[in-house]
Amino acid sequence: EAHLKSNLPLAGKKALVTAGPTYEPIDPVRFIGNHSSGKMGFAIAEELCKQGAEVVLVCGPSGEKTINRSIVRIDVGSSVEMNAAVQQHFKESDITIMGAAVADYRPKEVAREKIKKESSEFMLELVKTTDILSELGKIKRSGQVLIGFALETENEEENARKKLQKKNLDFVVLNSLQDSGAGFKTDTNKVTIIDKDAGIEKYPLKTKSEVAKDICNKIIQLYNV
Ligand code: CTP
Ligand code: CA
Numbered sequence: 001e002a003h004l005k006s007n008l009p010l011a012g013k014k015a016l017v018t019a020g021p022t023y024e025p026i027d028p029v030r031f032i033g034n035h036s037s038g039k040m041g042f043a044i045a046e047e048l049c050k051q052g053a054e055v056v057l058v059c060g061p062s063g064e065k066t067i068n069r070s071i072v073r074i075d076v077g078s079s080v081e082m083n084a085a086v087q088q089h090f091k092e093s094d095i096t097i098m099g100a101a102v103a104d105y106r107p108k109e110v111a112r113e114k115i116k117k118e119s120s121e122f123m124l125e126l127v128k129t130t131d132i133l134s135e136l137g138k139i140k141r142s143g144q145v146l147i148g149f150a151l152e153t154e155n156e157e158e159n160a161r162k163k164l165q166k167k168n169l170d171f172v173v174l175n176s177l178q179d180s181g182a183g184f185k186t187d188t189n190k191v192t193i194i195d196k197d198a199g200i201e202k203y204p205l206k207t208k209s210e211v212a213k214d215i216c217n218k219i220i221q222l223y224n225v
Helices: 039-050 079-090 132-139 156-166 208-223
Strands: 014-019 024-027 030-032 054-059 072-075 095-098 105-107 126-128 145-152 171-176 191-195 200-202
Touching: 014 039, 014 079, 024 105, 030 105, 039 054, 039 095, 039 208, 054 079, 079 095, 079 132, 095 132, 132 145, 145 156, 145 208, 156 171, 156 191, 171 208, 191 208
Parallel strands: 014 054, 014 095, 054 072, 095 145, 145 171
Antiparallel strands: 024 030, 105 126, 171 191, 191 200
8 A cells, every 4th residue: 555655745744633622620520621523633634644644643532433544543531631642743743733622721620529519609720721732833843844723703813823923833724713604513614724924825615624635735835745
């Protein structure tokens, strides 16, 4: 099979993709999560694979399944676990795409036993999670391509540009929630890609597989990896 793959644009490249939500534990039976389906990250993993890359997919809890047998899938639960898995594979990765909807906060302490209902009010103390993508941006070597997503509801492009710069990304994929049919649970997405050299491309509403193609083609076009 290797000789068939060698003609593909991303042949010989290693890719690391994250997908899905993270579940931040509160106690043995509860967590803080979000509605990310994982579909976008899974579609990216499949497309990178089709283009010839060796893909590691780190995914939070998701019902999605990988199709291509050569994708190495690592299932994680919390942001701490996702960070550990990502750190383990980043150094050897040529292309890293952080598609996961990582929780921004986690419970400061995880209760050892199931929390009982007692008083009429209950306060949960939260602390910031590690920003996995920002950490990767700090250790990125030249030649490594680092891509993040940005989910915004206001000043979309300006905020996405800030994330691009702050996290030292090569490009950021801005998810537009403006149009219906774009976002977390759907099979479609509407994105804008903003690169570090101020290039900007707006795409129409497409299926997530088509968006994944656009992202991969952008990588090949801009960075010739
Ligand atoms: N991200 C991450 N680790 C976190 C939070 C976010 O790696 N703890 C990554 C996401 O995977 C995404 C990018 O950072 O690729 C942007 O995520 P987003 O939620 O849009 O932005 P934040 O930086 O978390 O800022 P905010 O939610 O306040 O807009
Ligand atoms: Ca966030």
